[in-house]
Amino acid sequence: MxxxxxxxxxxxxxxxxxxxxxxxxxxxxxxxxxxxxxIPLVTPxxxxxxxxxxxxxLTGERYKTIAKETAGILKGxxxxxxxxxxxxxxxxxxxxxxxxxxxxxxxxxxxxxQLEADVKRRxxxxxxxxxxxxxxxxxxxxxxAARPEVPRKPPQPGGL
Numbered sequence: 001m002x003x004x005x006x007x008x009x010x011x012x013x014x015x016x017x018x019x020x021x022x023x024x025x026x027x028x029x030x031x032x033x034x035x036x037x038x039i040p041l042v043t044p045x046x047x048x049x050x051x052x053x054x055x056x057x058l059t060g061e062r063y064k065t066i067a068k069e070t071a072g073i074l075k076g077x078x079x080x081x082x083x084x085x086x087x088x089x090x091x092x093x094x095x096x097x098x099x100x101x102x103x104x105x106x107x108x109x110x111x112x113x114q115l116e117a118d119v120k121r122r123x124x125x126x127x128x129x130x131x132x133x134x135x136x137x138x139x140x141x142x143x144x145a146a147r148p149e150v151p152r153k154p155p156q157p158g159g160l
Contacts, residue, residue, distance in 0.1 A: 032049050040082070
């Protein structure tokens with residue numbers, strides 16, 4: 001178990017005045033991992049597994065409620081698990097829908113072109129607004145127009 005996961009579990013239990021139940025939570029983790037297809041204990045899934053184990057112990061019932069993140073694993077939103085997930089839990093979460101069987105990122109809508117267009121539009125609006133504001137101030141005399149000064153050449157020694 002990753003050290004950060006253990007620290008997080010201890011913190012969650014202390015917040016619930018249940019630090020004395022750490023051993024129960026540690027014993028629950030293998031059951032949760034099995035139900036979730038032995039998903040690797042790396043961020044964020046280690047935190048999902050740990051939180052699920054805490055909830056199972058504190059409520060006294062496994063999967064009394066199912067958090068969005070746990071449901072995401074059961075739906076396949078975190079990718080394929082190393083082993084099959086608990087079929088009854090998955091059916092409960094899917095509620096007749098199909099699980100994600102492709103690479104989850106392939107389901108995302110392309111956003112880059114729209115974001116680039118938004119940035120260009122906003123940058124153009126800002127540029128024009130700055131120029132207008134500067135012109136108004138310059139006309140009122142608040143901001144003098146910048147005039148570049150051309151440095152004069154220093155006199156040459158011994159010459160004109």
